[in-house]
Amino acid sequence: MEKIKFTSPDMQEVIEFYCLEQTQINNQNYLLVTQDEDGDSEAYILKETFSEEEETLYEMVEEDAEFEAIAKVFTELMEDVDFEY
Numbered sequence: 001m002e003k004i005k006f007t008s009p010d011m012q013e014v015i016e017f018y019c020l021e022q023t024q025i026n027n028q029n030y031l032l033v034t035q036d037e038d039g040d041s042e043a044y045i046l047k048e049t050f051s052e053e054e055e056t057l058y059e060m061v062e063e064d065a066e067f068e069a070i071a072k073v074f075t076e077l078m079e080d081v082d083f084e085y
Contacts, residue, residue: 001037006058017044021077025070031058032074045070 002019017033020043024030029048034041045067050057061067 004031004033021074023070023073023077025073030061030070030073032078045074 004017004019006015006017007013008015015035017031017035018037019031019033021032022030029051031046031048032043033046034043045061046058047061047066048056049059061070
């Protein structure tokens, strides 16, 4: 499983996530990530907001309708994943 490092723009701290899955919907890239490699844990859906050469910016999907729609797509892509929201 690929591990990705993110830098928080507010606090300049590095946060590491494991990328479980990625998808593109309407030319928008989304990642399903978690902080734990194994077992049940909280997962987050991140949306790409900017990409240029070696810098890509992501932010967490917080709008309920968008989150539910993308969660359904990830549920279909990963048969063994259930979302609770």
